[in-house]
Amino acid sequence: MADNDGIQCPLCDDRAVVHYWSDRQRDYLQCAHCQLVFVPSGQQLSPAQEKSHYDLHENNPGDQRYRAFLGRLCTPLMDRLAPGSRGLDFGAGPGPTLSVILQEAGFDVAIYDIYYAPDRSVLAKRYDFITATEVVEHLSHPGEVLGHLWTVLEPGGWLGLMTKLVRDKVAFERWHYKNDPTHISFFSFVTMDYLRTRWGASIERLEDDVILFRKPDRGLCYEL
Numbered sequence: 001m002a003d004n005d006g007i008q009c010p011l012c013d014d015r016a017v018v019h020y021w022s023d024r025q026r027d028y029l030q031c032a033h034c035q036l037v038f039v040p041s042g043q044q045l046s047p048a049q050e051k052s053h054y055d056l057h058e059n060n061p062g063d064q065r066y067r068a069f070l071g072r073l074c075t076p077l078m079d080r081l082a083p084g085s086r087g088l089d090f091g092a093g094p095g096p097t098l099s100v101i102l103q104e105a106g107f108d109v110a111i112y113d114i115y116y117a118p119d120r121s122v123l124a125k126r127y128d129f130i131t132a133t134e135v136v137e138h139l140s141h142p143g144e145v146l147g148h149l150w151t152v153l154e155p156g157g158w159l160g161l162m163t164k165l166v167r168d169k170v171a172f173e174r175w176h177y178k179n180d181p182t183h184i185s186f187f188s189f190v191t192m193d194y195l196r197t198r199w200g201a202s203i204e205r206l207e208d209d210v211i212l213f214r215k216p217d218r219g220l221c222y223e224l
Contacts, residue, residue, distance in 0.1 A: 008063075009031035009034060009038070010038055010141050010142060011034050011036045011038075011142045011191070013143065015049055016033055017030070018162055020168060021173065023178075026039050031035050033194075034190075034194040035135050035190040036167075036186070037166050038184060044184050048058050050182050053182050053183070054115060057093060057094055058095070058096030059093050059097055060097070063097075063098040066097055070097060070162075072162070072206070072207055073098075073133055073160050073212075076212070077129060077131070081129060081158070085107055086109075087127050087128060088127045088149075088152075089132075089133075090132045091114075093116060093117050095121075096111050098133055099111050104106075110125070111130065116139070123148065124152070126153070127153060127155075129157055129158040129160065130160070131157070131160045132146065132149070132159075132161050132162070133160075137184070137186060137187075138185070139184070140185070156216075156217040158215075159212070159213070159214075159215070160213075161210075161211045161213075162210050163178050163209060164209050165186075165192075165208060166186045166188040167188070188195075189205065192205075199215045
């Protein structure tokens with residue numbers, strides 16, 4: 001079992017971290033403040049190991065089932081966007097598809113992925129919307145990453161996240177989602193609500209695993 005002493009939450013930096021669960025592969029810790037469940041850094045995959053798992057993904061813009069899966073975020077997001085809005089698909093993966101769907105609908109979309117589209121210049125630009133589908137569970141430093149995305153989001157802009165949410169320990173024990181070795185940060189709706197409060201945002205839970213944040217049009221926008 002991991003020693004919790006000195007460990008900070010990778011989302012909110014709080015040190016009130018407690019043991020949540022352990023299995024044969026890893027320990028899982030939980031922040032008492034924001035409720036993020038996470039794998040300690042010493043038990044995470046190396047970048048090379050992580051990429052080897054992603055290389056096995058077969059995401060394809062021509063796959064209609066995959067497009068329908070992404071549409072659960074993409075369709076309601078597009079309903080909220082002004083024509084010509086500029087966006088970023090963060091964590092696009094080896095087969096960018098969400099960006100293709102949005103581009104087909106007339107939106108200007110850049111992509112970023114740490115392994116497959118690593119042009120960091122796109123992270124210095126500003127966007128009307130940002131998407132991260134099946135991404136945040138892979139982040140070793142979610143506070144830093146999400147804080148930056150919120151910074152480059154224009155006032156009134158939308159941040160769309162898709163990730164399975166933690167319910168409770170009983171469900172976590174038999175939860176297949178935690179068994180993916182690249183999944184290291186597990187959010188609950190309490191965690192999402194923490195971000196809402198931190199950012200002064202509005203939030204919509206479209207489905208169990210689809211969340212939309214909207215940045216205030218004006219005034220203070222708190223960042224991690």
